[in-house]
Amino acid sequence: MTDLLTRRTPTPVPARPWRTGVGVLIGALLVILCVASLFIGVSDVSPLALITGGPGSDAAFLLVTSRIPRTVAVLLAGASLGIAGLIMQMLVRNRFVEPGTTGVTEFATLGMLISTVFWPGMPVVGKMAVAAVFGLLGTWVFLRVVRAVPVRQLVLVPLVGIMLGGVVGSVTVFFAYRLDLLQSLGQWSQGSFAQVMQGRYEFVWIAGAMVVVAWFAADRFSVIGMGEDFATNLGLDYRRVVALGMVIVALITASVLVTSGVIPFLGLVVPNVVSLIIGDNARRSIPWIAGLGAIFVLACDIIARVVRFPYEIPLSVIVGIIGAAVFLWLLLRRRGRAH
């Protein structure tokens, strides 16, 4: 008896020492890919050209106006979309949701279309604001609808979200069709960083800022992830944290949308993979998700630039293919064990 009370809780041994290894690997990959991203492109920007570049060389100019902005934009978009996925998953307590499977992306796209139609001369800030407001509305509608669904089955929740997105998406397509904007819609919603350069990507910093905010509020999201009652019992203002999460998700979705278009699957795949590696503690997993998301999009963007050199193929195609494969793998391995 006394033994039971006085015995010290065993000091937690690092359960899986290989995690550190994976962390180092992610860091190294990130550095390698960043360097590759800076030096891969149509023009000749190589370290050699930078050093020896005479007055005729554009290397330094291109590095500053094109390569660095593009790399930064990809990093921020990749990192933040993973976080947006994580937060949605915490809010809904479901592993299969992300802005793309909950209708948030479709709502934000509708917002973009509406701002294009009604205020065509509006600067990009304005469009982003409209898209963000619609994204927020989308998150809210989704949360309301999910609450109304009686059965909280794992697959049912994203299914509801996908249906919601389908309805909103078809409204968008209908109006785009009537207004002859279908091809424009297709062009700007297709994910691609080809047009990213200085002066064209700065909004994605907002998404980057949201990653930091999410990190500060990480513990709250972890608690929210345990359910409303639990969170309230711990003295947390449930609604305020949910509202914060919604704002983060909407701002990330909208700023990535106006910068590069829709990047599918990311918010789904990355948080799930990270959860397999280090578990569900949001504070610990946020840097991992940011890093892995950045690596994923960066690698895909480099592939997009290289496959049809000197032309580019849309990034969303590559992310879609690789993302879908990883997602299937996640689904299938799930069957083997209860995760």
Add this chain to the structure above:
Amino acid sequence: MILQRPLATLSFVAVSALVLAGCSSTDTAAGTTGDEAAAESVSFSWDRNTADEDEEATYEATTVEVPTDPQNIVVFDMASLDTIGALGGEIAGAPLDSVPDYLQAYLADDAFNVGTLFEADLIEIEAQQPDLIVIGGRSAALYDDLSQIAPTVDLSISGSFLETLERNTEFLGEVLGAQNEAATALADLEAGIADAQAVTADAGTGLGLMVSGGKLNAMAPSGDDATGRNARGGLIYDVFGVTPVVEDIESATHGEPVSSEFLLEQNPDYLWVVDRDAATGTEDAQAAAAVLDNEIVKQTTAAEQDQIVSLNPTAWYIVFGGLTTTQLMIDDVLQIAE
């Protein structure tokens, strides 16, 4: 019984008309001036794609007899609308929302709406009893439905742009009894195109660029065979003789996505820009000029020497192929001659 088998009826009419046409063309040969030929019908043949949308294309030689001097013409193809109007015909029905401003004058005062460039309002067309329907390009798939209502011809591009322009203009001239006007107009345009080619021959390299939704697409030459919707991208090279800065762009309908860096690296002397969003009436804040107004494009020869040429988006993207429109296109190219 006759109503149930309109195709059979139609072919019967066609055969009898063919006989008549045969007779009258003999008359013409005997006569002195072509314009007086009072042929009652003109035949038009083309290879019609009978496959469904998602099937491999299969072509069937199709010949349709068209009455001459039709009074009630329905046109889905903007290029044909342009040519019919330029030759003095009047259009009774068209997809009114798609008729560009500069072709509005060719519509009858009480012109009725026939649908969109892609879809037909069959009930309205049936009610209006047209005696000729012209389709082409975007509306080519409407043949089966429309040919039940009235003689329908598909004037889609077949062969090169110039071959098509010549074929369609001559055919429509014959239908409207305006062979001489057609011949004059064609000669004028050919001279204009030759002028434009002379100008572009000395202008160095060029790149056709379509700007849409804030993204850049490089256009490719389509060679001698402009059949299909690739045509418009290559017109600047194929018809107006611009030397392409790169040859191997795949002729995707809307070109190949490229970055601003691509423009700097290839560095064409001229950029020929079609603003797709302007063509469909969106005055997007990210219109072509805004997209191209960036630090990288500013470094290109085309920008430094003020050689970024805006092409009339409606003419180059929507209509391309009609008489008035071809003149607009020639004028666009001749801009650089000063």
